[in-house]
Amino acid sequence: MTHGRRAFLASCMASAALLMSPVTQAEEQYPKKTVSLVVPFAPGGSTDILGRMIAQHYFKDSGVTTIVENTPGAGGNIGAAKVARSKPDGYTLEIGAMSTHAMNGSLYTSLAFDPMKEFVPVAMLAQAINVIAVKPSFPAQNFDELIKHVRANPGKVNYSSGGIGTHNHLTLALLEEKAGLEMVHVPYKGGGPAVTALLQGEVDMFAGGASLLLRHAEAGNVRLIAVTEATPSDLVPGVPSASEVASDFVVTNWYGVFGPKGMDPALVETINAEINRIVALPEVAQRLKGMGMIPLPIKPGELAKMLQQDYDLWSKTITSLNIANN
Template sequence: MNRGISRRHMLGWGLGAMAMSNRIFAAEAGGFPVKPIRFVVPFAPGGSTDLLGRIVGRHMFPKSGQPVVVENVPGAGGNIGAAQVARAPADGYTLEIGSMSTHAMDDGLYHNLAFDPVDDFQTVAMLAFVINVIAVSSKLPVKNFDELLAYIRANPGKVNYSSGGIGSHNHLTLALLAKVANLDIVHVPYKGGGPAVSALVRGECDMFAGGASLLLPYAKSGQVRLIAVTEPQRYEGLPDVPSVSETIKGFKVTNWYGVMGPKGMPADRTELLNDEINRITALPDVAERYKTLGMVRDPLKPAEMHAMLEADRKLWSGIIKSMSIKPE
């Protein structure tokens, strides 16, 4: 939707950007960060969370001389890494590259978590909304979504799909599709999106649902086929790939990634990190990278991100309960 931009709005944005820049400069001059910042990625290397952590991390607080160290801590659908962050000092030096799966989905799936995925964390900044795509191995004899549905129904229990783990976004996207379309497909969990995509590319698994960033390189080389997007409308960057909702009315699965910290972080440090991350995601080279990866920037404030997280948790808790999914 196009909206007119008044001179007053332009002035407001300009003043806001100046204030953000001044806060970042003052923080670096005043001593934060004085040691490396740790980005915990709760999945294996090669997935969208890992990629985003490295894209953003290399631009953080450049004048400070302090690096961002990306550490992959996979396992239990992202819960092992998330638990480390929940228990870390609330000083802004240990942050998580969080996702919808770990913080909005797992609460309805794991009943003995060592942490609360919402209440034990401070929302810091939104990194990106990710275009979610269903892909199939090039070895599967289907060319489009309707052919995929027909093939699965003709071969019940013989088509499988990989995921980044039990309760991951990849898992629940296709589990939901199986429920609403009455499909008999087999789940094969891996420890992260990267290994799950590798299994698809090698032909060990037939299907995968995940961020376009993971799948586009393999689609371009012909190793996988992009069958459908799970957003309500087609994505402008993939105009020939239909939406699932064109065949299954009302089907919708979105996905996002954001930075989370331990509960109790000082408000001024949280705001500073929010400013810095929003500055980075607006950089021209990062914006261009997002475009090629099928990612969309949304610079939410911490309170806005928290409200979104609460709403997503409520939504997915209901969906998971209706599907009777339990961790294996």
């Protein structure tokens, strides 16, 4: 090899190294300063608990602090907007929910950001098992009987929710649409009061997270009729999937980590691997189980696909039901 050719190749290699070095350095150095996990809801809820679990273990060996920043308001939109406006460097991330990204874009008419286009799906935290529960005196003993009873009594069966447009509301509104039912929606100010209404017999039915209902079911104060996922869950043994009767009625609820658009794909992969490591830790998996959730470690592309499917479902449902908030 001639001296000139060796010099040319050396120059090319040096140039390639310079082009690659920023990504390499980003992977090697992240995190080098405090990471903020923005929870767009008030302290104490499921999203907040998940954020604090992640913060406790997030790149622990780096010695860098990870903080949880609660920024509640407007159904999660205020906190989400803060993340959308942040630098795409991985130091400001959102602990989001399926509702904040798959539902809110259609539910809120005056958002200052696009929950689908202005974020990068980074990692899945957990899937929350969703159940349909009825009061003990409700005549139906299973989901098939429930459908038949509601059909035979149009406008006479009611259900509670945490408010108009909440996951509780939209789950049973979707069931009405898919199964051709007519029920009465009774909105309350939050999931807790909605469950209390069911316990006190003020309403017939409620759909929500297993964590809200398991202990009441074990005490005999409510009856779990079905899970809304495509398959039954070991977390609620003996409770079948509603899809066994209504094949096109499947509702999931999940929590994930999102970053602002423009994040380096290599950095997204690095954070994804760390989140997947954390949710697989035995103590974290056990805590999730106690919350009625299961770990679901998947790649960013798989989360993006799930998000798109849910967005398509709920945008169509919300539009057809003519539900919207300002």
